[in-house]
Amino acid sequence: MRKRAIRAERNTFTGKTVADCPxxxxxxxxxxxxxxxxxxxPLRHHEVRRSYVPGERIALSGQPLPxxxxxxxxxxxxxxxQDRGTRQIVRLLQPGxxxxxxxxxxxxxxxxxxxxxxxxxxxxxxxDQFLSQSPELQARMMRIxxxxxxxxxxxLGILGRRTARQKLAGFLVHLALRQNTPSSKRDTCVVxxxxxxxxxxxxxxxxxxxxxxxxxxxxxDRILRPVTRRVFEVPDLQALVRLxxxxxxxxxCRTRVSGP
Amino acid sequence: MRKRAIRAERNTFTGKTVADCPxxxxxxxxxxxxxxxxxxxPLRHHEVRRSYVPGERIALSGQPLPxxxxxxxxxxxxxxxQDRGTRQIVRLLQPGxxxxxxxxxxxxxxxxxxxxxxxxxxxxxxxDQFLSQSPELQARMMRIxxxxxxxxxxxLGILGRRTARQKLAGFLVHLALRQNTPSSKRDTCVVxxxxxxxxxxxxxxxxxxxxxxxxxxxxxDRILRPVTRRVFEVPDLQALVRLxxxxxxxxxCRTRVSGP
DNA sequence: CGAACGCTTGACACTCTTCAAGACATGTGG
DNA sequence: CCACATGTCTTGAAGAGTGTCAAGCGTTCG
Numbered sequence: 001m002r003k004r005a006i007r008a009e010r011n012t013f014t015g016k017t018v019a020d021c022p023x024x025x026x027x028x029x030x031x032x033x034x035x036x037x038x039x040x041x042p043l044r045h046h047e048v049r050r051s052y053v054p055g056e057r058i059a060l061s062g063q064p065l066p067x068x069x070x071x072x073x074x075x076x077x078x079x080x081x082q083d084r085g086t087r088q089i090v091r092l093l094q095p096g097x098x099x100x101x102x103x104x105x106x107x108x109x110x111x112x113x114x115x116x117x118x119x120x121x122x123x124x125x126x127x128d129q130f131l132s133q134s135p136e137l138q139a140r141m142m143r144i145x146x147x148x149x150x151x152x153x154x155x156l157g158i159l160g161r162r163t164a165r166q167k168l169a170g171f172l173v174h175l176a177l178r179q180n181t182p183s184s185k186r187d188t189c190v191v192x193x194x195x196x197x198x199x200x201x202x203x204x205x206x207x208x209x210x211x212x213x214x215x216x217x218x219x220x221d222r223i224l225r226p227v228t229r230r231v232f233e234v235p236d237l238q239a240l241v242r243l244x245x246x247x248x249x250x251x252x253c254r255t256r257v258s259g260p
Numbered sequence: 261m262r263k264r265a266i267r268a269e270r271n272t273f274t275g276k277t278v279a280d281c282p283x284x285x286x287x288x289x290x291x292x293x294x295x296x297x298x299x300x301x302p303l304r305h306h307e308v309r310r311s312y313v314p315g316e317r318i319a320l321s322g323q324p325l326p327x328x329x330x331x332x333x334x335x336x337x338x339x340x341x342q343d344r345g346t347r348q349i350v351r352l353l354q355p356g357x358x359x360x361x362x363x364x365x366x367x368x369x370x371x372x373x374x375x376x377x378x379x380x381x382x383x384x385x386x387x388d389q390f391l392s393q394s395p396e397l398q399a400r401m402m403r404i405x406x407x408x409x410x411x412x413x414x415x416l417g418i419l420g421r422r423t424a425r426q427k428l429a430g431f432l433v434h435l436a437l438r439q440n441t442p443s444s445k446r447d448t449c450v451v452x453x454x455x456x457x458x459x460x461x462x463x464x465x466x467x468x469x470x471x472x473x474x475x476x477x478x479x480x481d482r483i484l485r486p487v488t489r490r491v492f493e494v495p496d497l498q499a500l501v502r503l504x505x506x507x508x509x510x511x512x513c514r515t516r517v518s519g520p
Numbered sequence: 521c522g523a524a525c526g527c528t529t530g531a532c533a534c535t536c537t538t539c540a541a542g543a544c545a546t547g548t549g550g
Numbered sequence: 551c552c553a554c555a556t557g558t559c560t561t562g563a564a565g566a567g568t569g570t571c572a573a574g575c576g577t578t579c580g
Contacts, residue, residue, distance in 0.1 A: 212528060
């Protein structure tokens, strides 16, 4: 308590001032909000840093994860490859997201870097051991995992019983809300897909041709404006939200309205 | 330790002998494996039991859950209703499954009884307070929640990029493995859907007409044999597994094989 | 320059949804 | 007992939305 009061401006987890933390803005899920100064001391010598190049495997299903920590920069995917070739991306890891799981040796999914990825955390064994002695830290970890669980279930709703365009719109809204500050929600905002058309397809359970068609279709409909091939401007975010949530425009809806 | 040695045959959580626990066979996820005799004493006076009739709401999104505990009997759904009418079931709660979440006041999904459902557990507040003082119990809870998270992500793979028949087959396999003892896996087994066609549709992101058609189609193909309208016999479980995992039969596959 | 890669676009086939009608089972009231 | 209503399930026909296969464009990199 006293230590924290004295150096309130410093985040000993990163060893820099809080202002330097690269994931500070988005960091509502990672270890940053989980590990405090008091927690740190026994773990100081078990810090792990890694970086990966685009396309590099961070871990394969069945293999142990390099650490339990936070994605500091870059985008990674959590995915599983089915019995014959098709891949399903089940989660996108963005800066600030938690990586790894307490008390879990092996990952049950593949982790792969999309861009250059930098992660920082602690060696799994050391962290687990420390965790078992700190009920408070455990409670905070539990909240993160539960949030991940709710997110995964909510994602089922995004993918289920929706047209390709609705799925895409839903994902674009998700990205827009995460990449833009809350104050700019109402105005024009810019969304960086980062992912290729094929990766988008694996995420949304579509083919890359369908993704391409609808991205261009939404551009023709003035819902998107291309900046580069993977960066789009969204003139009216609310219109995108309506599109994601049911705005069928009259015909071709895959969902059914119950009741009269 | 000594207490447990003396009454090893008794499960003080239920107040009966272990043999009487209705969820004993399937109970690998609920509080049963989480709460031990030593844990119990401070919670003894906060036990909660509830039962629900078919169709009854256990909790609505935003409302608190009645308790944190285990489903003792019956089937319930965790679902979310989208903006206009469509419903997505994100999880089926079966006997032995954990109900509720530590340190969570409100559910983010709707919970609804499909059959008559009996749950038993502890008042959320009392349980949370106790949990914060027991790192060991927390660790076991964490494993359960993480397993749920993995299951939710695996379910994304079942629903994504699969035909209606493959989805149905995948779910039937899931039920078959859970409703039959491991020893009978290879032989004929019986699967009780319990859910109506419409509930199946909400679970698999289909329409109830499509569910009906494929259930009958699989019957014509000798993959299923109807016992009642919601109970089927599976003559060859392995055939069902193959069907779920890619058995396209030659044409009309929705998945794509990568590579040459 | 050619190869590799990501992206776009077209034509066609197929699955699924949608709309509609009817079968079957169950329960209620005359 | 029948008529009737209700809810669940089945089945048919038509159309919409994607998947599939194929060809071509643009960029990057050796």
